[in-house]
Amino acid sequence: MNILLWHVHGSWTTAFVHGRHRYLVPVLPDRGPYGLGRARTYPWPAAVQEVTPQELPGAEVDLVILQRPEEYELACRWLGRRPGRDLPAVYVEHNTPKGDVPASRHPMADRDDLLVAHVTGFNQLFWDTGTTRTTVIDHGIVAPGVRWTGELDRFAVVINEPVRRWRVTGTDLLPLFAEIAPLDVFGMGVGGLGERLGLPPERLATHEDLPQERMQAEIARRRAYLHLCRWTSLGLSLIEAMAIGMPVVVLAAAEAAVAVPPEAGVVGTRLETLCDGARRLVAEPETARRLGAAARRTAADRYGLDRFLADWDRVLEEELCGSR
Known part of the structure; x- marks a missing residue:
């Protein structure tokens, strides 16, 4: 199958393009948000091919993956065909709703020409898609090539644009944990974060735009991982x-709340619970090792690449057959 999709989210796309298909990824000279082309910090297989807008009208495309509302019009213009009408299309919703959440209408609501695939059950529950068909395909990941050692009494955090997103990503909560152990914050747009939070370099260090493999190798040396997103x-x-x-x-x-079982880490909504658990992980390396082993089993069982790709193959085949 020849699949057209834009490079939007690096980790998700990396897992998706490890399937058995041919993947066409738009590229523009400036490699802007609608023409990133192949990833530069993630390893992608040769089955991913860059394609310019000028090449798309003559390209063999069997199905379109949409991930942003603007991509529908781009696909119509660049392909000369309408996704959902002239060829099957699946809209992947990566995000939680914004604004008036209980009443959030999805931009692809009330359409009979495509399927909305949510990446979590939570998203499917909270988005109002009207009469548009929906499904849930839980995340999958390419298994990292490193293992946790945890020899550094520091916490790892991965956040993109932590200053702009602030309370959304729990950036304001980081000083609480920096009192327990130093933080290493990885991601895009993390420069100057310590100064913004009033934390000296010895309490918060930033690491920006590292290749995926190198970032994972560095994270694996830290005692625990903090996920404070609201x-x-x-x-x-x-x-x-x-x-x-x-x-x-x-x-x-x-x-x-449901992706991480209690035996895999410290999970809660009370900050004192999270801080107490973080202190325990720093003070008790064997406890950290036991919880980490359970976390690894959970990730393999729930978010393995084979399950993810099998789920997607089933949906893609159903959409392709249903359009004939």
Whole structure:
């Protein structure tokens, strides 16, 4: 199958393109948000091919994966065909609703020409998609090539744009945990974060735009992983940390509340509970090791790549056959 999709979320796309299909990824000269092309910090297989808008009208495309509302019009213009009408389309919803959440209408609501695939059950529950068909395909990850060692009494955090997103990503909560152990914050747009939070470099260090393999190797040396997001879908970096074998400290919000069982880490909505658990992980390395082992089993059982790709193959085949 020839699948057209935009490079939007690096970890999710990396897992998706490890399937058995051919993947066409738009590229623009400036490699902006609608033309990133192949990933530069993630390892992608040769089955992923860059394609320019000028090449798309003549390209063989069997199905379109949409991930942002603007991509529908782009696909119509660049392909000369309408996703959902002239060829099958699946809209992948990565995000939790914004604004008036109980009444949030999905941008693809009330459509009979495509399927909305949510990446979590929480998202499917909270988005109002009207009469549009929906399904849930839980995340999957490419298994990291490193294992947790935890020899550094420090916490690892992965956040993209922590200053702009602030309370959404729990950035304001980081100083509480920096009092327990130093923090290493990885991600895009993390420069200057310590200064913004009033934390000296010895309490918060930032690491920006590292290749995925190097970042995971660094994270694996930290004692535990912090996931303090209040309102995000489900951070794949959290699942990757669990797959490494790291114990996790998790704010029980959105899908994270059910993705992490109690035996895999410290999970709760009370900050004192999370802080007490974080102190225990620093003081008791064997406890950290035991929770991390359970986290690794959970990640393998629930978020393995084979299950993810099998789920997607089933949906893709159903949509392709249903359009004939």
